[in-house]
Amino acid sequence: MDGTTENQAQAQRRTIVSFVRRNTRLTPKLQKAWDENADRYLLGIPRQDAEHDVSVAAGFRLDEDFQRSQWGRIRPLIVEVGTGQGENIAAAAAARPDCNFLAVEVFDQGIAHTLSRCQHQALSNLRIAQADAAQLFATAFPDGSLEEVWTYFPDPWPKMKHHKRRLIQAPFAANVLRCLRPEGLWRIATDIDDYALQVHETLDFFPGFANVGAKNVSLATEHVGKGNADEAAMLPHALFRESERYGGRIVTSFERKGLEAGHTVRDLTYRKTAPTTGVAATEKE
């Protein structure tokens, strides 16, 4: 292994684990969807560690050659991280045949649902990566290769002691920045105020990103955990800029549950202002 590859492998091993594998047995219907569609839609990702089957081998590149071989054509590539059951990305892929789409998810059932949508909507521009997004963004995408990155309703990790497992933190942000094309967008949505605060703290002053939101919203400026959410109302607040709801984002069943629980859904949009540097971002201890 040369020095660069070794550094990349080390960076991967230090990524945050933002998910818990919940792989239960697929129902016969979902198993059928998997068996009939995985060959066409599910990417073969070389693994770093066979025991951890959502890992990504350090040497794997999701580059133009790979894109051409899997999607059939090169088009602007939009990646959604944590696609759940694939409701949003399937709708987006159907609405925008001018783009290629990649769904990144770890959870078998979610992937099986997404495969089923691909089949029933006869989608030709959507592929699925069963992979830890933190590893995929650490080494697989070439610099400046992505049109947009979407992270809608990332796992909230509501307890204070688990906030460190949230996906949107500086190391992941540095990798998203590297992978986006100049002027490319990172669109984020959350129904957890405390997560929105974390996104503002991570990205509003992140060198190379600009918050393009034009809507002023008031948020508590201190973090609260599950069970303390009401206390946030008593804390000092400040104004932050967020975006109007993105028209290309549909209401998923996950978002619907948040709305029914009385949550406020927030859209946040960041544009890459930095030129692509060619320097792969690594995670700091």
Ligand SMILES: C[S@@+](CC[C@H](N)C(=O)[O-])C[C@H]1O[C@@H](n2cnc3c(N)ncnc32)[C@H](O)[C@@H]1O
């Ligand atoms: C709260 S769900 C939201 C799903 C979907 N975006 C929606 O709006 O319905 C978050 C999803 O992110 C996935 N996820 C969390 N961390 C991930 C990671 N590092 N790589 C890929 N998927 C991840 C989880 O498995 C889960 O399906």
